[in-house]
Amino acid sequence: xxxxxxxxxxxxxxxxxxxxxxxxxxxxxxxMYWYRQDPxxxxxxxxxxxxxxxxxxxxxxxxxxVSRLKKQNFLLGLESAAPSQTSVYFCASRRNLHSGANVLTxxxxxxxxxx
Amino acid sequence: xxxxxxxxxxxxxxxxxxVLLRCNYSSSYSPSLFWYVQHPNKGLQLxxxxxxxxxxxxxxxxxxxxxxxxxxxxxxxxxxxHMSDAAEYFCVVSGGYGGSQGNLIFGKGTKLSVKP
Numbered sequence: 001x002x003x004x005x006x007x008x009x010x011x012x013x014x015x016x017x018x019x020x021x022x023x024x025x026x027x028x029x030x031x032m033y034w035y036r037q038d039p040x041x042x043x044x045x046x047x048x049x050x051x052x053x054x055x056x057x058x059x060x061x062x063x064x065x066v067s068r069l070k071k072q073n074f075l076l077g078l079e080s081a082a083p084s085q086t087s088v089y090f091c092a093s094r095r096n097l098h099s100g101a102n103v104l105t106x107x108x109x110x111x112x113x114x115x
Numbered sequence: 116x117x118x119x120x121x122x123x124x125x126x127x128x129x130x131x132x133x134v135l136l137r138c139n140y141s142s143s144y145s146p147s148l149f150w151y152v153q154h155p156n157k158g159l160q161l162x163x164x165x166x167x168x169x170x171x172x173x174x175x176x177x178x179x180x181x182x183x184x185x186x187x188x189x190x191x192x193x194x195x196x197h198m199s200d201a202a203e204y205f206c207v208v209s210g211g212y213g214g215s216q217g218n219l220i221f222g223k224g225t226k227l228s229v230k231p
Contacts, residue, residue, distance in 0.1 A: 033218070040124070042205060042221040043159075058218065090158065103149075104219060108158040 002026050006091050006107035013081045013114045021076040021110050023091030030096045032074040033058075033104070034066060036087040043090065049074055081114045088112075117142045119208045121222035129230045134178075134193040136225045138206030141187060147209035148189045149219070150180055154202045162204070165189065176200070201229045 004025045013019055023032065030051050035043040045058030047066040055066045063085060065077045074093075078085060088111050092104040122137040140146060150162040163174025170182045176199075180191045189206060206222040 035221075040223055042223040044221075045218050048218065092159075103161055103164060104159075106158040106160075109156075 004091055004093055004105050004107040006089075006110045008110060009108065010111050011113070013078075013112065015082060015114060017081050018077070018079050019081065019112075020078075021089055021091075021112075023074045023076070023093075023107060025072055025074075025091075025093040025105070027093065027095070027105065028071070029093035029105075030071075031094045032068065033092045034064075034074065034076045035090045035092065036060065037090060037109075038087050046076065046089075078112075081112075083114045086112060086114045117146065117208045117220045119206050119220055119222040121204075121206050121225050123225050124223065125226045125228070127228040127230065128196045130198055131195050134191070134196045134200065134227065136191040136204050136206075136227065138189045138191065138222060139187055140189060140206070140208045142208055148180075148182060149207040149209075150174065150178070150189075150191050151205045151207060152202050153205065153224075159205065162191070196227075196229045198229050198231065201227055203227070 007022045033048040034046040037043050044060050046064050047058050047061055049055045049068040052071040067075045088109050090109050091107040094104050118141045120139045128134055145167050148165040151159040152162050153159050162178050163172045165172045165182045173179045178193045180189055182189055203224045203226050205224050207219045
């Protein structure tokens, strides 16, 4: 079982460039999330989705866009990258809010550096 | 609103000695609480979870945590540390049905070092 797969694992961008991070899950989960992790800050929610075709803002959404055209995929886009977006990005998913205690399954992370 | 505070940013223990990682939470209703572990350059792995059943929760790798409502705490313990326990640990509270649709609120993490 692949679980949650993130691509790419590493990327270096120049300020102003755009890119898309892809998250794919094969567990038929309804809910998907994008977090960023910065030293001493824990994980902060960027955007999330409660089902195919729906997205919503989290705690730190500025500078990012997302799309969930297919249930299994959740894309995170940076239209014009800034050095402040240098971070490790984690995707996570869970079946729904009613099954067994809200357990999230995480991807392995994507390390993004913006120069 | 929910929040979680990890009281130590860094804990250092010797191999074979007990581990205590402290976590306090704030929640306006009965929370679900979790501990996740992150080894260097890896993703997050669930250690254990509390969901209003037994207050003493056992997890993987010999870890356990006790939910104490009166103290709003959910401290993580292990009787004897192993070198492989060196990692960063996150205490997490469930956001429930309000706010960000069941988002999990993460503490800032506690880095555990284990000395030989």
